[in-house]
Amino acid sequence: MSGSFLQKYSRDFVFFGGLLAIIVGIFLSQGSAYTSRMLVEAACYAIIALGLTIQWGYAGLFNIGIMGFIAAGSFMSVFVSFPVNDKFWNGPGPSMLVQPILILLIGIALIVGLRKIKQIPQGLRTFLTIIIFAVTYLLVVAGIEPAAKVIETDAGFIGGLGLPVFIGWIAAGIVAGLIAWFVGKICLGLRTDYLAIATLGIAQIIKTFLKNADWLTNGTLTVSPLPWPVPKPSDGNFTEARTIYFAMTAVVVIIIYMLLERAYHAPWGRMMRAIRDNEEAASSMGKNVNRRRLEIFILGSILMGLGGSMLITFTGLFDPSGFIDLNHTFLIWVMVILGGTGNNRGAILGAILVYIIWVMSEPMALWLFDLVRVYGLEWFNWQAPGDLDSRALQMRVFVIGLTIILVLRFAPNGMLPERIRQD
Amino acid sequence: MNELVFFINKALISGAIIGSIYALGAIGVTLIFGILRFAHFAHADMMTVGAFISYILMSMMAAAGFTAPVPLAFLAMFPAMIITALLAIWLDKVFYKPFRDKGSNPVIIVMASLGVTLMLQGLVRLFGGTRARSMYIGENKEIYRIPFPGAKRDIILTEPQVLLFIFTVVAVIALAIFLSRSRLGKAMRAVSDNPDLAKISGINLKHVVWTTWIIGGTLAAAAGTMLSLDVVLKPDLSFGLLLPIFAAVIVGGIGQPYGAVAGGMLIGFSETLAVFNWAVLLRPFKESFPDWFELPTKLAFVPTEYKLAVPFFILIIVLIYRPTGIFKGKVI
Numbered sequence: 103m104s105g106s107f108l109q110k111y112s113r114d115f116v117f118f119g120g121l122l123a124i125i126v127g128i129f130l131s132q133g134s135a136y137t138s139r140m141l142v143e144a145a146c147y148a149i150i151a152l153g154l155t156i157q158w159g160y161a162g163l164f165n166i167g168i169m170g171f172i173a174a175g176s177f178m179s180v181f182v183s184f185p186v187n188d189k190f191w192n193g194p195g196p197s198m199l200v201q202p203i204l205i206l207l208i209g210i211a212l213i214v215g216l217r218k219i220k221q222i223p224q225g226l227r228t229f230l231t232i233i234i235f236a237v238t239y240l241l242v243v244a245g246i247e248p249a250a251k252v253i254e255t256d257a258g259f260i261g262g263l264g265l266p267v268f269i270g271w272i273a274a275g276i277v278a279g280l281i282a283w284f285v286g287k288i289c290l291g292l293r294t295d296y297l298a299i300a301t302l303g304i305a306q307i308i309k310t311f312l313k314n315a316d317w318l319t320n321g322t323l324t325v326s327p328l329p330w331p332v333p334k335p336s337d338g339n340f341t342e343a344r345t346i347y348f349a350m351t352a353v354v355v356i357i358i359y360m361l362l363e364r365a366y367h368a369p370w371g372r373m374m375r376a377i378r379d380n381e382e383a384a385s386s387m388g389k390n391v392n393r394r395r396l397e398i399f400i401l402g403s404i405l406m407g408l409g410g411s412m413l414i415t416f417t418g419l420f421d422p423s424g425f426i427d428l429n430h431t432f433l434i435w436v437m438v439i440l441g442g443t444g445n446n447r448g449a450i451l452g453a454i455l456v457y458i459i460w461v462m463s464e465p466m467a468l469w470l471f472d473l474v475r476v477y478g479l480e481w482f483n484w485q486a487p488g489d490l491d492s493r494a495l496q497m498r499v500f501v502i503g504l505t506i507i508l509v510l511r512f513a514p515n516g517m518l519p520e521r522i523r524q525d
Numbered sequence: 526m527n528e529l530v531f532f533i534n535k536a537l538i539s540g541a542i543i544g545s546i547y548a549l550g551a552i553g554v555t556l557i558f559g560i561l562r563f564a565h566f567a568h569a570d571m572m573t574v575g576a577f578i579s580y581i582l583m584s585m586m587a588a589a590g591f592t593a594p595v596p597l598a599f600l601a602m603f604p605a606m607i608i609t610a611l612l613a614i615w616l617d618k619v620f621y622k623p624f625r626d627k628g629s630n631p632v633i634i635v636m637a638s639l640g641v642t643l644m645l646q647g648l649v650r651l652f653g654g655t656r657a658r659s660m661y662i663g664e665n666k667e668i669y670r671i672p673f674p675g676a677k678r679d680i681i682l683t684e685p686q687v688l689l690f691i692f693t694v695v696a697v698i699a700l701a702i703f704l705s706r707s708r709l710g711k712a713m714r715a716v717s718d719n720p721d722l723a724k725i726s727g728i729n730l731k732h733v734v735w736t737t738w739i740i741g742g743t744l745a746a747a748a749g750t751m752l753s754l755d756v757v758l759k760p761d762l763s764f765g766l767l768l769p770i771f772a773a774v775i776v777g778g779i780g781q782p783y784g785a786v787a788g789g790m791l792i793g794f795s796e797t798l799a800v801f802n803w804a805v806l807l808r809p810f811k812e813s814f815p816d817w818f819e820l821p822t823k824l825a826f827v828p829t830e831y832k833l834a835v836p837f838f839i840l841i842i843v844l845i846y847r848p849t850g851i852f853k854g855k856v857i
Binding site for chain 1: 624633637775826840844846
């Protein structure tokens, strides 16, 4: 029995064993500080990758706006957990913000209410919705603008609420889920190309908003240091603090993994795969395809928001311009499709492995291009351009793109393929 | 009157400029979407690559001491269009066709096009760096000033803008004639309508696919070059350019080249009108406003930083109320 178990999971053992060996090797050569940082970040990426693997692997949803969910989630967690900014709360800011927020809520309530009244003909309803939207938008913008100016000059930015970080992380998941609900409601009935375009767009807009709304997010001035839910390295023991943080993220990854495994083998997971593999058959069996898709899209995005906020909390710095499509969207895609689409262990394996390679690739690319510079000058008398280092890092963009295509073409199932039960 | 001229310069002309660029890009995307049935995410980077090829050719011509009555980059654009078209066919052959032959899910091809996007982006920035470049070497951008009756300011048009208008009009007319009159153009429309039927009626799919990429590639190179002639050559436009183009395609209806032109213009004008400072136009009527109404110095619908939100918003509205687009395209 144990033999067949070993045989059945031999790929898992080989790959995870190899991964462990790599980590031990890095630990021995680079020391604990480097390794612990890498492992924590890899674990956070694993949470995000699990979010993507259920969207893409369970349901075939094509989300390329992961960066947006990460950014929105991180901001929410910063807002909830950052210490209270007394200057803002004692100043005129809060009272100035009450009016636009009230108008916003009334506007939303009116639009939602209007959709519920079926007696009004469709055309008129659409017209009224647009009018209400435009009026609300203009009033809110007109209200926010002076408030923003006052807050920026008096208090810098609005600061946080000073609540525990765990609550911030939960809020991060909720916000990411709400955004997913909004996008999914509109796009999930259409082919998944539309979802790709819409998520790409919303990610860019979220980033632009966080970067420019200085009164809310401190914009490019960044927010730091972010509080940790556990003792910080600066409080004393450096290694211990990081180890505790790592243990915490590892526990979160394991809990999420176990829940997802359970969901995968439950009737719910079977139904999801049925929808993915044959939408028409599933819908003719009475499954509400769009509703299930919306469910899983929201669930995956919640994980992205959670993982993203844990990542940002660990780095201790919230910088809206630090969210980059390459690091926070495409890298995660590589993790998922390389690790194995639709296989949760594959997503975790891919996340950790790809992240290690990613971290290592930066000094490697710089070193490689330094060689090019030295020998180019020596052999061909070629004067390298001054921005060679920044160009060298562009090499990674190319490699990520190439990896995506190569994996899709030659190993579409990834390292740990989805297990199809043969009984 | 000065205010009106300002409006024409800042809103109408620049709206038409950016609209033409979007339209040229959107024609290619909509044809690829209609015929090959996938959203081609690498299109914006194909535009950048085309512009870079023009830039290289232009520098070579400038180094050879070549002079011309039009900007050199405009001359260089035509060979660059051919090279980009060949590149597009090659990219299709190496990166997209294997997936088509295997009968992969279209989503896989979309993802492959994302891979191509990143590869093109990486290559352009690796060899070209990330800084912006001017498309003029030793030349000046010619500026035409057209006096406007009763105004102190002139309407300002630059040479690349005039060239862009002419090029767009000629290209759209040529495309219309090609699609409606020529055998290959009709075959393309047939494949777009019903690929299976087209195949069994003896249409050579290979030629149709090639033509699609040639049209997409040439127009992408032209749009990229024209955009960088008008402003500067920026290697990092990518997604900022892609979103309005996709919005234009979906607004115009997928597979509808005229829809793409209309959609591109609509998105271009909406963007510029949304960020335009309307207070300028209201200023002459300041006296006639009631006392309680104080004219703000800045009165725009959307701050300039959030320009990208405009095409996205239009996209969302269209997807909610009319997913087929204005011109009744396909919903794939």
